[in-house]
Amino acid sequence: MERDITDRDHALFEAGIKLGALYHQFVGTPLNLETLEGLEKTIEKSISVQPYLEKIRITINRDMVREKLGRFGYCGLEGKMLEVHAEIVFGSAKAKVGLRYDEELDYPLMYIEEISQRR
Protein backbone atom coordinates (compact mmCIF):
# COMPACT_ATOMS: atom_id res chain seq x y z
CA MET A 1 0.00 0.00 0.00
CA GLU A 2 1.21 3.49 -0.84
CA ARG A 3 0.06 6.02 1.66
CA ASP A 4 2.11 8.95 0.51
CA ILE A 5 -0.02 11.44 -1.28
CA THR A 6 1.77 13.48 -3.92
CA ASP A 7 1.18 16.85 -5.53
CA ARG A 8 0.09 14.98 -8.61
CA ASP A 9 -2.57 13.13 -6.62
CA HIS A 10 -3.87 16.37 -5.16
CA ALA A 11 -3.92 18.10 -8.56
CA LEU A 12 -6.09 15.35 -10.04
CA PHE A 13 -8.38 15.18 -7.04
CA GLU A 14 -8.91 18.95 -7.13
CA ALA A 15 -9.46 18.84 -10.90
CA GLY A 16 -12.21 16.27 -10.46
CA ILE A 17 -13.84 18.37 -7.73
CA LYS A 18 -14.01 21.41 -10.01
CA LEU A 19 -15.64 19.52 -12.89
CA GLY A 20 -18.15 17.72 -10.69
CA ALA A 21 -18.99 20.97 -8.95
CA LEU A 22 -19.60 23.11 -12.00
CA TYR A 23 -21.64 20.43 -13.73
CA HIS A 24 -24.04 19.90 -10.87
CA GLN A 25 -24.21 23.55 -9.86
CA PHE A 26 -25.17 24.94 -13.24
CA VAL A 27 -27.05 22.18 -15.08
CA GLY A 28 -30.67 23.34 -15.22
CA THR A 29 -29.89 27.06 -15.47
CA PRO A 30 -32.30 28.78 -17.89
CA LEU A 31 -30.55 30.39 -20.88
CA ASN A 32 -30.99 31.56 -24.45
CA LEU A 33 -28.55 32.70 -27.15
CA GLU A 34 -28.38 36.22 -25.70
CA THR A 35 -27.46 35.13 -22.17
CA LEU A 36 -25.24 32.21 -23.17
CA GLU A 37 -21.97 34.13 -23.21
CA GLY A 38 -22.58 35.78 -19.86
CA LEU A 39 -23.36 32.39 -18.36
CA GLU A 40 -20.09 30.97 -19.72
CA LYS A 41 -18.17 33.79 -18.03
CA THR A 42 -20.06 33.39 -14.78
CA ILE A 43 -19.32 29.67 -14.60
CA GLU A 44 -15.66 30.35 -15.32
CA LYS A 45 -15.45 32.99 -12.60
CA SER A 46 -17.40 31.01 -10.06
CA ILE A 47 -15.03 28.06 -10.37
CA SER A 48 -11.98 30.33 -10.50
CA VAL A 49 -12.58 31.60 -6.97
CA GLN A 50 -11.86 28.09 -5.70
CA PRO A 51 -8.31 27.10 -4.76
CA TYR A 52 -5.77 25.58 -7.21
CA LEU A 53 -7.67 26.57 -10.34
CA GLU A 54 -5.25 28.24 -12.72
CA LYS A 55 -7.18 28.44 -15.99
CA ILE A 56 -10.64 27.54 -17.15
CA ARG A 57 -12.54 27.96 -20.38
CA ILE A 58 -16.23 27.14 -20.67
CA THR A 59 -18.02 26.87 -24.00
CA ILE A 60 -21.73 26.21 -24.25
CA ASN A 61 -22.74 24.60 -27.54
CA ARG A 62 -24.70 27.24 -29.47
CA ASP A 63 -26.24 24.75 -31.90
CA MET A 64 -27.66 22.59 -29.14
CA VAL A 65 -29.11 25.63 -27.39
CA ARG A 66 -30.63 26.89 -30.63
CA GLU A 67 -32.31 23.54 -31.23
CA LYS A 68 -33.77 23.41 -27.74
CA LEU A 69 -35.27 26.91 -27.71
CA GLY A 70 -38.93 26.08 -27.80
CA ARG A 71 -42.01 28.22 -27.99
CA PHE A 72 -40.88 30.13 -24.91
CA GLY A 73 -37.50 31.01 -26.40
CA TYR A 74 -35.22 29.53 -23.78
CA CYS A 75 -33.99 26.20 -22.47
CA GLY A 76 -32.27 24.74 -19.43
CA LEU A 77 -28.52 24.12 -19.52
CA GLU A 78 -27.79 20.43 -20.14
CA GLY A 79 -24.56 18.63 -19.37
CA LYS A 80 -24.07 17.70 -23.00
CA MET A 81 -24.04 21.39 -23.99
CA LEU A 82 -20.89 22.00 -21.93
CA GLU A 83 -17.31 21.95 -23.13
CA VAL A 84 -14.75 22.67 -20.44
CA HIS A 85 -10.97 22.98 -20.43
CA ALA A 86 -9.32 23.54 -17.06
CA GLU A 87 -5.84 23.61 -15.56
CA ILE A 88 -5.30 22.86 -11.91
CA VAL A 89 -1.97 23.45 -10.18
CA PHE A 90 -1.11 21.90 -6.86
CA GLY A 91 2.46 22.43 -5.70
CA SER A 92 4.72 21.08 -8.41
CA ALA A 93 2.00 19.33 -10.42
CA LYS A 94 -0.32 20.62 -13.10
CA ALA A 95 -3.35 18.70 -14.36
CA LYS A 96 -5.16 19.62 -17.58
CA VAL A 97 -8.63 18.19 -17.64
CA GLY A 98 -11.78 18.61 -19.64
CA LEU A 99 -15.43 17.87 -20.15
CA ARG A 100 -16.87 17.26 -23.59
CA TYR A 101 -19.93 15.64 -25.03
CA ASP A 102 -19.07 12.21 -26.46
CA GLU A 103 -21.55 11.70 -29.26
CA GLU A 104 -20.95 7.99 -29.61
CA LEU A 105 -21.54 7.35 -25.92
CA ASP A 106 -24.20 10.12 -25.77
CA TYR A 107 -22.46 11.10 -22.56
CA PRO A 108 -20.84 14.23 -21.11
CA LEU A 109 -17.37 12.82 -20.58
CA MET A 110 -14.92 14.18 -18.01
CA TYR A 111 -11.34 13.30 -18.90
CA ILE A 112 -7.71 13.89 -17.99
CA GLU A 113 -5.84 15.50 -20.87
CA GLU A 114 -2.34 15.81 -19.48
CA ILE A 115 -0.37 15.82 -16.26
CA SER A 116 2.91 17.64 -15.95
CA GLN A 117 5.39 18.19 -13.20
CA ARG A 118 7.67 21.09 -12.50
CA ARG A 119 11.09 20.05 -11.35
Add this chain to the structure above:
Amino acid sequence: MERDITDRDHALFEAGIKLGALYHQFVGTPLNLETLEGLEKTIEKSISVQPYLEKIRITINRDMVREKLGRFGYCGLEGKMLEVHAEIVFGSAKAKVGLRYDEELDYPLMYIEEISQRR
Protein backbone atom coordinates in the same frame (compact mmCIF):
# COMPACT_ATOMS: atom_id res chain seq x y z
CA MET B 1 -65.51 25.53 -5.58
CA GLU B 2 -64.11 28.10 -7.99
CA ARG B 3 -62.55 26.52 -11.03
CA ASP B 4 -62.00 29.66 -13.03
CA ILE B 5 -58.39 30.57 -13.05
CA THR B 6 -57.67 34.26 -13.43
CA ASP B 7 -54.73 36.27 -14.71
CA ARG B 8 -54.05 37.20 -11.12
CA ASP B 9 -53.81 33.53 -10.18
CA HIS B 10 -51.37 32.86 -12.99
CA ALA B 11 -49.25 35.90 -12.16
CA LEU B 12 -48.81 34.71 -8.58
CA PHE B 13 -48.14 31.13 -9.58
CA GLU B 14 -45.49 32.23 -12.08
CA ALA B 15 -43.97 34.59 -9.52
CA GLY B 16 -43.56 31.73 -7.07
CA ILE B 17 -41.98 29.54 -9.74
CA LYS B 18 -39.34 32.17 -10.49
CA LEU B 19 -38.35 32.62 -6.84
CA GLY B 20 -38.22 28.90 -6.10
CA ALA B 21 -36.22 28.31 -9.26
CA LEU B 22 -33.55 30.92 -8.74
CA TYR B 23 -33.09 30.03 -5.10
CA HIS B 24 -32.50 26.33 -5.71
CA GLN B 25 -30.54 26.81 -8.93
CA PHE B 26 -27.94 29.18 -7.54
CA VAL B 27 -27.59 28.42 -3.82
CA GLY B 28 -24.18 26.80 -3.43
CA THR B 29 -22.48 28.78 -6.23
CA PRO B 30 -18.91 29.72 -5.21
CA LEU B 31 -18.32 33.47 -5.08
CA ASN B 32 -16.18 36.22 -3.61
CA LEU B 33 -16.47 40.02 -3.54
CA GLU B 34 -14.98 40.34 -7.04
CA THR B 35 -17.41 37.93 -8.70
CA LEU B 36 -20.48 38.94 -6.70
CA GLU B 37 -21.77 41.58 -9.07
CA GLY B 38 -21.38 39.37 -12.13
CA LEU B 39 -23.28 36.62 -10.34
CA GLU B 40 -26.12 39.04 -9.51
CA LYS B 41 -26.42 39.97 -13.20
CA THR B 42 -26.27 36.34 -14.31
CA ILE B 43 -29.06 35.32 -11.95
CA GLU B 44 -31.16 38.25 -13.16
CA LYS B 45 -30.62 37.34 -16.80
CA SER B 46 -31.15 33.64 -16.32
CA ILE B 47 -34.55 34.22 -14.73
CA SER B 48 -35.43 36.93 -17.26
CA VAL B 49 -35.36 34.47 -20.18
CA GLN B 50 -38.35 32.72 -18.64
CA PRO B 51 -41.87 33.79 -19.61
CA TYR B 52 -43.89 36.51 -17.80
CA LEU B 53 -40.91 38.02 -15.98
CA GLU B 54 -40.97 41.76 -16.50
CA LYS B 55 -38.38 43.06 -14.02
CA ILE B 56 -35.98 41.53 -11.58
CA ARG B 57 -33.30 42.89 -9.29
CA ILE B 58 -30.95 40.63 -7.38
CA THR B 59 -28.74 41.88 -4.57
CA ILE B 60 -26.28 39.63 -2.78
CA ASN B 61 -25.45 40.84 0.71
CA ARG B 62 -21.84 42.03 0.62
CA ASP B 63 -21.41 41.99 4.40
CA MET B 64 -22.50 38.38 4.72
CA VAL B 65 -20.18 37.33 1.88
CA ARG B 66 -17.28 39.24 3.46
CA GLU B 67 -17.84 37.48 6.78
CA LYS B 68 -17.91 34.05 5.18
CA LEU B 69 -14.73 34.41 3.12
CA GLY B 70 -12.46 32.01 4.91
CA ARG B 71 -8.84 31.10 4.44
CA PHE B 72 -9.54 30.22 0.82
CA GLY B 73 -11.05 33.60 0.03
CA TYR B 74 -14.45 32.51 -1.21
CA CYS B 75 -17.74 31.10 0.00
CA GLY B 76 -20.85 29.39 -1.35
CA LEU B 77 -23.97 31.46 -2.04
CA GLU B 78 -26.48 31.03 0.79
CA GLY B 79 -30.19 31.73 0.60
CA LYS B 80 -29.97 34.30 3.35
CA MET B 81 -27.50 36.36 1.27
CA LEU B 82 -30.12 36.95 -1.42
CA GLU B 83 -32.43 39.92 -1.78
CA VAL B 84 -34.76 39.74 -4.75
CA HIS B 85 -37.41 42.07 -6.17
CA ALA B 86 -39.35 40.81 -9.16
CA GLU B 87 -42.38 41.81 -11.23
CA ILE B 88 -44.37 39.22 -13.11
CA VAL B 89 -47.03 40.15 -15.64
CA PHE B 90 -49.64 37.69 -16.83
CA GLY B 91 -52.34 39.14 -19.04
CA SER B 92 -53.96 41.96 -17.12
CA ALA B 93 -52.33 41.19 -13.77
CA LYS B 94 -49.00 42.22 -12.30
CA ALA B 95 -47.49 40.66 -9.19
CA LYS B 96 -44.59 42.25 -7.32
CA VAL B 97 -42.84 39.72 -5.15
CA GLY B 98 -39.61 39.47 -3.25
CA LEU B 99 -37.18 37.42 -1.24
CA ARG B 100 -35.39 38.83 1.76
CA TYR B 101 -33.63 37.49 4.78
CA ASP B 102 -35.84 37.79 7.86
CA GLU B 103 -33.43 38.19 10.73
CA GLU B 104 -35.96 37.48 13.45
CA LEU B 105 -37.05 34.22 11.82
CA ASP B 106 -33.48 33.52 10.56
CA TYR B 107 -35.20 32.59 7.34
CA PRO B 108 -35.02 33.61 3.67
CA LEU B 109 -38.60 34.78 3.27
CA MET B 110 -40.43 34.84 -0.05
CA TYR B 111 -43.31 37.29 0.01
CA ILE B 112 -45.96 39.00 -2.12
CA GLU B 113 -45.51 42.74 -2.09
CA GLU B 114 -48.35 43.90 -4.26
CA ILE B 115 -50.82 42.76 -6.88
CA SER B 116 -52.29 45.10 -9.42
CA GLN B 117 -54.68 44.79 -12.29
CA ARG B 118 -54.90 46.68 -15.52
CA ARG B 119 -58.46 47.49 -16.47
Add this chain to the structure above:
Amino acid sequence: MERDITDRDHALFEAGIKLGALYHQFVGTPLNLETLEGLEKTIEKSISVQPYLEKIRITINRDMVREKLGRFGYCGLEGKMLEVHAEIVFGSAKAKVGLRYDEELDYPLMYIEEISQRR
Protein backbone atom coordinates in the same frame (compact mmCIF):
# COMPACT_ATOMS: atom_id res chain seq x y z
CA MET C 1 -54.97 48.76 -7.88
CA GLU C 2 -55.84 45.96 -5.48
CA ARG C 3 -53.43 45.68 -2.61
CA ASP C 4 -55.32 43.16 -0.54
CA ILE C 5 -53.63 39.83 -0.73
CA THR C 6 -55.94 36.87 -0.27
CA ASP C 7 -55.44 33.29 0.85
CA ARG C 8 -55.95 32.28 -2.74
CA ASP C 9 -53.08 34.52 -3.83
CA HIS C 10 -50.82 33.03 -1.19
CA ALA C 11 -51.77 29.46 -2.07
CA LEU C 12 -50.83 30.02 -5.72
CA PHE C 13 -47.63 31.83 -4.88
CA GLU C 14 -46.56 29.03 -2.52
CA ALA C 15 -47.52 26.42 -5.10
CA GLY C 16 -45.26 28.05 -7.67
CA ILE C 17 -42.40 28.20 -5.18
CA LYS C 18 -42.62 24.45 -4.54
CA LEU C 19 -42.56 23.53 -8.23
CA GLY C 20 -39.72 25.90 -9.09
CA ALA C 21 -37.75 24.67 -6.10
CA LEU C 22 -38.02 20.95 -6.71
CA TYR C 23 -37.29 21.32 -10.40
CA HIS C 24 -34.08 23.27 -9.95
CA GLN C 25 -32.93 21.39 -6.87
CA PHE C 26 -33.13 17.91 -8.34
CA VAL C 27 -32.57 18.25 -12.10
CA GLY C 28 -29.14 16.76 -12.77
CA THR C 29 -29.33 14.09 -10.04
CA PRO C 30 -27.80 10.82 -11.26
CA LEU C 31 -30.26 7.91 -11.30
CA ASN C 32 -31.04 4.53 -12.84
CA LEU C 33 -34.11 2.27 -12.77
CA GLU C 34 -33.14 0.84 -9.37
CA THR C 35 -32.78 4.19 -7.62
CA LEU C 36 -35.67 5.91 -9.39
CA GLU C 37 -38.35 5.08 -6.85
CA GLY C 38 -36.23 6.13 -3.89
CA LEU C 39 -35.53 9.43 -5.61
CA GLU C 40 -39.25 10.01 -6.18
CA LYS C 41 -39.88 9.53 -2.46
CA THR C 42 -36.98 11.74 -1.47
CA ILE C 43 -38.20 14.60 -3.66
CA GLU C 44 -41.70 14.22 -2.22
CA LYS C 45 -40.41 14.30 1.35
CA SER C 46 -37.99 17.13 0.78
CA ILE C 47 -40.75 19.38 -0.54
CA SER C 48 -43.19 18.19 2.12
CA VAL C 49 -41.09 19.65 4.93
CA GLN C 50 -41.85 23.10 3.55
CA PRO C 51 -44.87 25.04 4.79
CA TYR C 52 -48.35 24.83 3.20
CA LEU C 53 -47.68 21.66 1.25
CA GLU C 54 -50.52 19.22 1.88
CA LYS C 55 -49.96 16.51 -0.72
CA ILE C 56 -47.42 15.77 -3.36
CA ARG C 57 -46.85 12.93 -5.78
CA ILE C 58 -43.75 12.69 -7.94
CA THR C 59 -43.43 10.29 -10.85
CA ILE C 60 -40.25 9.96 -12.87
CA ASN C 61 -40.86 8.64 -16.38
CA ARG C 62 -39.40 5.13 -16.48
CA ASP C 63 -39.36 4.95 -20.28
CA MET C 64 -37.36 8.15 -20.64
CA VAL C 65 -34.86 6.99 -18.01
CA ARG C 66 -34.52 3.61 -19.70
CA GLU C 67 -33.77 5.28 -23.03
CA LYS C 68 -31.13 7.53 -21.55
CA LEU C 69 -29.18 4.83 -19.69
CA GLY C 70 -26.02 4.73 -21.74
CA ARG C 71 -22.93 2.61 -21.55
CA PHE C 72 -22.48 3.59 -17.91
CA GLY C 73 -25.97 2.50 -16.90
CA TYR C 74 -27.28 5.73 -15.45
CA CYS C 75 -28.44 9.19 -16.49
CA GLY C 76 -29.08 12.59 -14.99
CA LEU C 77 -32.62 13.59 -14.02
CA GLU C 78 -34.13 15.87 -16.68
CA GLY C 79 -37.07 18.18 -16.22
CA LYS C 80 -39.07 16.41 -18.91
CA MET C 81 -38.87 13.14 -16.94
CA LEU C 82 -40.84 14.66 -14.06
CA GLU C 83 -44.56 14.46 -13.45
CA VAL C 84 -45.74 16.23 -10.32
CA HIS C 85 -49.12 16.66 -8.66
CA ALA C 86 -49.25 18.87 -5.57
CA GLU C 87 -51.83 20.44 -3.29
CA ILE C 88 -51.04 23.57 -1.36
CA VAL C 89 -53.31 24.89 1.37
CA PHE C 90 -53.07 28.44 2.66
CA GLY C 91 -55.78 29.46 5.11
CA SER C 92 -59.10 28.90 3.38
CA ALA C 93 -57.68 28.30 -0.11
CA LYS C 94 -56.39 25.15 -1.74
CA ALA C 95 -54.42 25.11 -5.01
CA LYS C 96 -53.88 21.95 -7.01
CA VAL C 97 -50.97 22.34 -9.37
CA GLY C 98 -48.79 20.13 -11.50
CA LEU C 99 -45.81 19.70 -13.73
CA ARG C 100 -45.92 17.51 -16.82
CA TYR C 101 -43.96 17.15 -19.98
CA ASP C 102 -45.83 18.72 -22.90
CA GLU C 103 -44.74 16.74 -25.92
CA GLU C 104 -46.03 19.19 -28.47
CA LEU C 105 -44.18 22.10 -26.89
CA ASP C 106 -41.26 19.81 -25.89
CA TYR C 107 -41.44 21.62 -22.57
CA PRO C 108 -41.85 20.70 -18.90
CA LEU C 109 -45.04 22.64 -18.24
CA MET C 110 -46.06 23.87 -14.79
CA TYR C 111 -49.79 24.46 -14.57
CA ILE C 112 -52.66 25.27 -12.22
CA GLU C 113 -55.20 22.48 -12.15
CA GLU C 114 -57.80 23.79 -9.75
CA ILE C 115 -58.35 26.33 -7.01
CA SER C 116 -60.91 25.80 -4.31
CA GLN C 117 -62.05 27.76 -1.32
CA ARG C 118 -63.41 26.61 2.00
CA ARG C 119 -66.29 28.74 3.22
Add this chain to the structure above:
Amino acid sequence: MERDITDRDHALFEAGIKLGALYHQFVGTPLNLETLEGLEKTIEKSISVQPYLEKIRITINRDMVREKLGRFGYCGLEGKMLEVHAEIVFGSAKAKVGLRYDEELDYPLMYIEEISQRR
Protein backbone atom coordinates in the same frame (compact mmCIF):
# COMPACT_ATOMS: atom_id res chain seq x y z
CA MET D 1 6.61 16.22 -18.69
CA GLU D 2 4.80 13.00 -17.82
CA ARG D 3 1.97 12.26 -20.16
CA ASP D 4 1.21 8.75 -19.04
CA ILE D 5 -1.94 8.67 -17.03
CA THR D 6 -2.13 5.91 -14.45
CA ASP D 7 -4.95 4.10 -12.70
CA ARG D 8 -4.04 6.03 -9.61
CA ASP D 9 -4.50 9.32 -11.48
CA HIS D 10 -7.90 8.22 -12.73
CA ALA D 11 -9.01 7.01 -9.31
CA LEU D 12 -8.24 10.41 -7.76
CA PHE D 13 -9.83 12.34 -10.61
CA GLU D 14 -13.01 10.27 -10.36
CA ALA D 15 -13.03 10.64 -6.58
CA GLY D 16 -12.92 14.40 -6.90
CA ILE D 17 -15.75 14.34 -9.44
CA LYS D 18 -18.00 12.41 -7.06
CA LEU D 19 -17.43 14.79 -4.14
CA GLY D 20 -17.87 17.93 -6.23
CA ALA D 21 -21.00 16.49 -7.80
CA LEU D 22 -22.79 15.44 -4.64
CA TYR D 23 -21.97 18.68 -2.86
CA HIS D 24 -23.35 20.94 -5.57
CA GLN D 25 -26.28 18.71 -6.46
CA PHE D 26 -27.72 18.43 -2.97
CA VAL D 27 -26.74 21.60 -1.09
CA GLY D 28 -29.97 23.56 -0.69
CA THR D 29 -32.26 20.52 -0.37
CA PRO D 30 -34.95 21.15 2.26
CA LEU D 31 -34.83 18.69 5.18
CA ASN D 32 -35.75 18.12 8.81
CA LEU D 33 -34.84 15.46 11.37
CA GLU D 34 -37.48 13.06 10.02
CA THR D 35 -36.30 13.20 6.41
CA LEU D 36 -32.58 13.39 7.16
CA GLU D 37 -31.89 9.67 7.03
CA GLY D 38 -33.76 9.16 3.79
CA LEU D 39 -31.80 12.01 2.25
CA GLU D 40 -28.52 10.44 3.35
CA LYS D 41 -29.50 7.19 1.62
CA THR D 42 -30.65 8.97 -1.52
CA ILE D 43 -27.39 10.87 -1.86
CA GLU D 44 -25.46 7.62 -1.36
CA LYS D 45 -27.49 5.83 -4.01
CA SER D 46 -27.44 8.67 -6.49
CA ILE D 47 -23.65 8.82 -6.43
CA SER D 48 -23.36 5.01 -6.43
CA VAL D 49 -24.96 4.74 -9.87
CA GLN D 50 -21.93 6.54 -11.29
CA PRO D 51 -18.93 4.54 -12.51
CA TYR D 52 -15.96 3.56 -10.28
CA LEU D 53 -17.72 4.25 -6.99
CA GLU D 54 -17.25 1.26 -4.73
CA LYS D 55 -18.44 2.50 -1.35
CA ILE D 56 -19.93 5.64 0.02
CA ARG D 57 -21.28 6.71 3.38
CA ILE D 58 -23.05 10.01 3.90
CA THR D 59 -23.78 11.45 7.33
CA ILE D 60 -25.69 14.66 7.81
CA ASN D 61 -24.91 16.36 11.11
CA ARG D 62 -28.05 16.05 13.25
CA ASP D 63 -26.99 18.76 15.70
CA MET D 64 -26.48 21.33 12.98
CA VAL D 65 -29.83 20.50 11.41
CA ARG D 66 -31.57 20.73 14.81
CA GLU D 67 -30.07 24.16 15.40
CA LYS D 68 -31.19 25.46 12.02
CA LEU D 69 -34.82 24.29 12.21
CA GLY D 70 -36.57 27.60 12.52
CA ARG D 71 -40.18 28.52 12.98
CA PHE D 72 -41.09 26.51 9.90
CA GLY D 73 -39.46 23.33 11.19
CA TYR D 74 -37.03 22.68 8.35
CA CYS D 75 -33.80 23.97 6.88
CA GLY D 76 -31.77 23.72 3.67
CA LEU D 77 -28.86 21.30 3.49
CA GLU D 78 -25.56 23.14 3.95
CA GLY D 79 -22.15 21.90 2.91
CA LYS D 80 -20.88 22.04 6.47
CA MET D 81 -23.58 19.56 7.56
CA LEU D 82 -22.11 16.86 5.31
CA GLU D 83 -19.66 14.16 6.27
CA VAL D 84 -18.71 11.82 3.43
CA HIS D 85 -16.47 8.77 3.16
CA ALA D 86 -16.05 7.26 -0.29
CA GLU D 87 -13.94 4.63 -2.02
CA ILE D 88 -13.28 4.83 -5.72
CA VAL D 89 -11.67 1.99 -7.64
CA PHE D 90 -10.16 2.47 -11.07
CA GLY D 91 -8.31 -0.54 -12.46
CA SER D 92 -5.64 -1.45 -9.95
CA ALA D 93 -5.96 1.68 -7.82
CA LYS D 94 -8.26 2.50 -4.94
CA ALA D 95 -8.71 6.02 -3.53
CA LYS D 96 -10.35 6.67 -0.18
CA VAL D 97 -11.54 10.24 0.07
CA GLY D 98 -13.78 12.26 2.30
CA LEU D 99 -15.56 15.49 3.05
CA ARG D 100 -15.80 16.89 6.55
CA TYR D 101 -16.47 20.20 8.13
CA ASP D 102 -13.25 21.75 9.39
CA GLU D 103 -14.30 23.87 12.33
CA GLU D 104 -11.08 25.84 12.56
CA LEU D 105 -11.22 26.83 8.90
CA ASP D 106 -15.05 27.01 8.99
CA TYR D 107 -14.88 25.14 5.71
CA PRO D 108 -16.27 21.93 4.24
CA LEU D 109 -12.96 20.24 3.44
CA MET D 110 -12.58 17.60 0.75
CA TYR D 111 -9.51 15.44 1.37
CA ILE D 112 -7.65 12.34 0.23
CA GLU D 113 -7.46 9.80 3.02
CA GLU D 114 -5.51 6.99 1.44
CA ILE D 115 -4.44 5.58 -1.92
CA SER D 116 -3.71 1.93 -2.41
CA GLN D 117 -2.68 -0.23 -5.30
CA ARG D 118 -3.41 -3.84 -6.08
CA ARG D 119 -0.44 -5.68 -7.44
